[in-house]
Amino acid sequence: MAQSLVGLDIGQYAIKGVRIARGMGGLSLIDSFEKKVQRSPATGQFGSPLNENQVEAIRQLMTEGKIRRRDRIAVSLPGQFVSNRLLTLPFSDPKKLREVVPYELEATLPFDIDEVVVDFKVCSEQIRNATESTPRSILWVLSVQKTVLQTYLSTLQSLGIDPSLVGGDGLSLCTFYERFLHAAHRGGQPAYPSILFIDIGASKTVLCQIKAGRLSFLRTLPMGADLVTEAIQKEQNLTWEEAERKKEVRLAPPLSHPEIVPLLNEIEQSIRMNGRLKDADLAEGLPTYFYVCGSGGAHLTGVLSQALNMEALTLDRRWMSESGSLNFGKMDAKLVPTLINGIGLALQLSGGGKRGEINFRKGEFTPHREKTKGRVSLLFFLFCAILLVGLMASDLYLRSTHKENRFKELKQQIRAEFVKTFSQAKSVSNEIEQATREITLQNAVGEILGVGDLSPLFILKEMTAQIPRETPIDILDLTIDGQQIRMEAQTVSYDAVDRIRDGLKKSFEEVTVSDAKVTADPSKVRFQLKMATAGHGKGVVK
Numbered sequence: 001m002a003q004s005l006v007g008l009d010i011g012q013y014a015i016k017g018v019r020i021a022r023g024m025g026g027l028s029l030i031d032s033f034e035k036k037v038q039r040s041p042a043t044g045q046f047g048s049p050l051n052e053n054q055v056e057a058i059r060q061l062m063t064e065g066k067i068r069r070r071d072r073i074a075v076s077l078p079g080q081f082v083s084n085r086l087l088t089l090p091f092s093d094p095k096k097l098r099e100v101v102p103y104e105l106e107a108t109l110p111f112d113i114d115e116v117v118v119d120f121k122v123c124s125e126q127i128r129n130a131t132e133s134t135p136r137s138i139l140w141v142l143s144v145q146k147t148v149l150q151t152y153l154s155t156l157q158s159l160g161i162d163p164s165l166v167g168g169d170g171l172s173l174c175t176f177y178e179r180f181l182h183a184a185h186r187g188g189q190p191a192y193p194s195i196l197f198i199d200i201g202a203s204k205t206v207l208c209q210i211k212a213g214r215l216s217f218l219r220t221l222p223m224g225a226d227l228v229t230e231a232i233q234k235e236q237n238l239t240w241e242e243a244e245r246k247k248e249v250r251l252a253p254p255l256s257h258p259e260i261v262p263l264l265n266e267i268e269q270s271i272r273m274n275g276r277l278k279d280a281d282l283a284e285g286l287p288t289y290f291y292v293c294g295s296g297g298a299h300l301t302g303v304l305s306q307a308l309n310m311e312a313l314t315l316d317r318r319w320m321s322e323s324g325s326l327n328f329g330k331m332d333a334k335l336v337p338t339l340i341n342g343i344g345l346a347l348q349l350s351g352g353g354k355r356g357e358i359n360f361r362k363g364e365f366t367p368h369r370e371k372t373k374g375r376v377s378l379l380f381f382l383f384c385a386i387l388l389v390g391l392m393a394s395d396l397y398l399r400s401t402h403k404e405n406r407f408k409e410l411k412q413q414i415r416a417e418f419v420k421t422f423s424q425a426k427s428v429s430n431e432i433e434q435a436t437r438e439i440t441l442q443n444a445v446g447e448i449l450g451v452g453d454l455s456p457l458f459i460l461k462e463m464t465a466q467i468p469r470e471t472p473i474d475i476l477d478l479t480i481d482g483q484q485i486r487m488e489a490q491t492v493s494y495d496a497v498d499r500i501r502d503g504l505k506k507s508f509e510e511v512t513v514s515d516a517k518v519t520a521d522p523s524k525v526r527f528q529l530k531m532a533t534a535g536h537g538k539g540v541v542k
Contacts, residue, residue: 006071007172007345008163010050012226013037013202013295015057017066018342020326022350028327031341033066039202039240049078049152058159070162074345075156077360079169079206079220081148083109086216087120087139097122097137105141116143117365119358121171123214140215142168142358149360164367165349166360170208172344173197173293175357176211179325179347180315196290198267198304199341200297202226203261207270217274221266225296231259247299260300264307271308289313293337339388402418456480459533466503471496476526483533490519490526497527509534 003023007017019031035057061067070082089097106111106113124138130452149166156163181192191212199206201224209217225247233243291313292301305312315336326347337342348357361367411431422438459480467473473496477488485508491497497516505511508531514526 001267004068004071005346005349006067006073007088007342007347007349008073008075008161009172009339009341010054010058010075011037011201011295012054012204012224013039015054015061016295016339016342017061018202018339018346019071020343020346020350023332026327027325027350029331029343031066032331032335032342033061034338035061035066039244049081049148050155055159058156058161062160067161069160070347073161074165074167074172074349075163076169076172076341077149077152077165079204079218080222081152082142082144082168082220083190084140084142084218085124087141088136089139090134090136092122092135092137097139101139101141105143109143111145115147116145117149117360117362118143119360119362121174121215121356121358123216138214140218140358142171142360144168144360149365152168162367164361165345165357167345167348167358168218168360169204169220170197170199171358172341173199173206174210174215174218174344174346175209175348176340177208181210183215192289192313194288196271197290198290198297198312199294200224200263200292200300201294202229202296205296206294208270209274217270217366219270221263221270223263223266224294225300227259228264241361252407260303264304267304268308279331291315291337293340295338297337325333362527368371410508454517459485462507463504466507468499468503469504471499473500485531485533487529488500488526489529490524492523492525494525497525501529504529504531508532 003021005020005022007018007020008017014037015035017033018029019033021028021030037057038053046185048208058067067073085105085108087101089100089104091097097120102113102118105118109116117142120139120141122137123140131146152166153163177192177195177197181195192210195210197206197208197210199208203222203224203226205221205224207217207219207221208215211217228247229240229243232238232246233240236243236246238246288311290304290308290310292304301312304310315333351357352406414431415428418428418435419425422435425434425438428434460478473489473491474490475487477486479486489500491500494516497513501511511529511531514528514530516525518524519526
């Protein structure tokens with residue numbers, strides 16, 4: 001869904017607005033509107049940021065649906081309520097700039113620094129000379145009293161408007177230049193490196209001068225086209241509306257009425273004063289072009305060109321279609337001068353400026369929707385964190401459950417194998433321990449009973465096979481200690497003892513007979529025999 005950005009130019013003559021849609025295809029101008037402000041000489045006073053007639057005109061635009069509560073809106077404070085100055089600092093770190101700028105500005109303000117809101121626009125970053133290693137910053141710094149800003153916001157909020165951006169007079173013109181004119185080239189060079197915007201309203205005139213492609217001068221003059229209207233009204237005793245209608249004829253060149261001369265003098269003096277500034281950061285000389293805009297400037301281009309001896313810049317339909325920064329749709333190029341402030345304000349919301357936009361809505365004056373957006377972002381972050389923790393816990397639970405089920409399955413398999421292998425077991429409590437005990441017991445029994453090639457049973461079998469069958473023998477005692485075998489036996493004669501010894505020598509080594517003697521029974525001869533096995537576990541005795 002496209003986002004709706006509205007630049008609202010609140011003037012003494014009319015409330016003008018531009019609606020820009022920001023979507024996948026970029027920025028498109030989709031609507032413009034204007035509501036005339038009921039005029040009288042009293043409404044030209046500078047007593048408050050918004051007078052009753054302006055408030056009523058804005059209310060009518062809200063009622064007509066030209067301004068909607070859900071719109072992101074940008075406005076600017078009248079220049080007479082805003083202090084501005086050029087400031088040069090020997091570093092370019094953004095965080096450090098924000099910390100230092102208020103203190104640098106404090107000495108020039110008639111108020112305590114805590115009573116004002118300060119913001120700045122980086123106009124340029126450059127290295128002064130070969131001895132400097134870090135770029136310095138040239139800033140345009142604006143400040144406004146908190147009480148003025150609060151009054152301005154409260155009045156708009158009472159109408160249902162909570163602007164996302166509040167800037168100062170002239171900054172929208174600078175944004176317009178950066179998006180459209182700075183990028184234009186002729187023969188590889190910037191087409192308009194130096195230009196003076198003259199925004200003539202009913203009761204004020206804003207001068208915004210661009211030199212070397214950056215903002216170098218910003219001033220609000222407390223006079224405008226109402227000078228002529230008031231003169232005509234007094235001379236001919238007309239109503240304000242009737243005097244407004246006659247003003248167009250009076251301002252046609254050659255200049256036919258002296259009331260506009262003070263304004264022309266102020267404009268020329270401001271330009272030349274700026275050209276004489278000693279600050280080396282400012283480009284010398286007068287601007288090459290000037291561009292007249294605003295409700296009161298439609299008929300003054302010829303007069304200003306004659307008075308200032310400068311070339312007037314014209315923005316035609318072809319230029320609008322080639323700019324590329326904004327799709328103007330079917331908008332008539334003749335409307336650009338009166339809507340230029342609204343276009344610049346809307347572009348400020350879209351991030352249109354090259355180096356960031358001044359916005360007094362910061363700190364305690366942060367828009368409610370931005371605070372809500374911050375809270376929503378925090379809640380979304382917390383939701384994502386909780387969801388992530390939940391997913392991790394679920395994954396851990398599933399892994400644990402899978403391992404537990406696998407453990408139970410393996411345990412059942414172990415028990416089945418245990419029961420199958422040790423069927424004599426009466427009860428099963430711990431298969432591993434019981435199997436270990438059973439295996440140890442079986443090994444012990446095997447050692448006793450003889451398991452393997454050199455087991456006692458094998459040795460007895462071998463002895464039985466080697467003792468002559470016709471020779472009787474009674475084994476009284478038999479000890480098998482490793483490879484050593486000791487035997488005490490009796491037979492019928494000494495010759496029988498020799499036959500037994502000779503037979504055993506076939507399978508055993510070191511066969512010796514000792515202590516052979518006749519027993520109490522003369523028919524029996526008792527003897528002791530020692531021998532050793534051979535082969536050392538290789539399956540043979542000798």
